[in-house]
Amino acid sequence: STGNVAVLGTVGTVMSESYPIEFRKLFPELKVVQEACPMWVSLVENDELDSEGAHYFVKKDLQRLFERAPLTDTVILGCTHYPLLLPVIERYLPPKIRLVSQGPIVAASLVDYLRRHPEMEQRISRGAEVKFYTSEYPGRFNQAATTFLGSDVNARHIKHDC
Structure with a gap:
C-alpha cells in the first residue's frame, strides 16, 4: 500500500x-x-x-x-x-x-457492538411489519426504495402542511 x-x-x-x-x-x-x-x-x-x-x-x-x-x-x-x-x-x-x-x-461494526452488548438482544423487537410513508410521489419513492432494498416497496402517500 x-x-x-x-x-x-x-x-x-x-x-x-x-x-x-x-x-x-x-x-x-x-x-x-x-x-x-x-x-x-x-x-x-x-x-x-x-x-x-x-x-x-x-x-x-x-x-x-x-x-x-x-x-x-x-x-x-x-x-x-x-x-x-x-x-x-x-x-x-x-x-x-x-x-x-x-x-x-458499518454492518461488521454493528455485529461487533451487539456481541459486546448482549443486553441489546432483550431490547430488539421481532416480527415487526415494515411500512413506508412518503410525502413525495409514491411511484418515484417506491422505485428508488426497491432499488436500494432489493425487494418491492409499496409506500403510502401522506400529506403535510408546510
Whole structure:
C-alpha cells in the first residue's frame, strides 16, 4: 500500500472534510484526497445504474481523480448510494485499486457492538411489519426504495402542511 487514499463523495461530504478529519485522527500517515461526484446520487435515485449517463459521469469523475492523484491505491465510496453503481465504477477503475464500500464496514461494526452488548438482544423487537410513508410521489419513492432494498416497496402517500 502506498498510503494514498481517495474518497468519492457528494459535494456536501467532500466540503465537510469528515473523511480526511477522521483519517488524520486514526491514520495520520495516510494521504487523503477527495473527489466530489455530484451526479452519482441522481443516477442512482433515477434508476440509471447502467445508463449512458452513468458510464459518462463515472468515467469522467474517476479520470479526474486519477489525474490529480495517480498514486491512489485505495478508493472509498463515501456515500450510501454509490455501491449501487459498483459494476460501472469497477469498469472504469484502474487495475489493482482496492475499492472499499462503507456498508460492510458499518454492518461488521454493528455485529461487533451487539456481541459486546448482549443486553441489546432483550431490547430488539421481532416480527415487526415494515411500512413506508412518503410525502413525495409514491411511484418515484417506491422505485428508488426497491432499488436500494432489493425487494418491492409499496409506500403510502401522506400529506403535510408546510
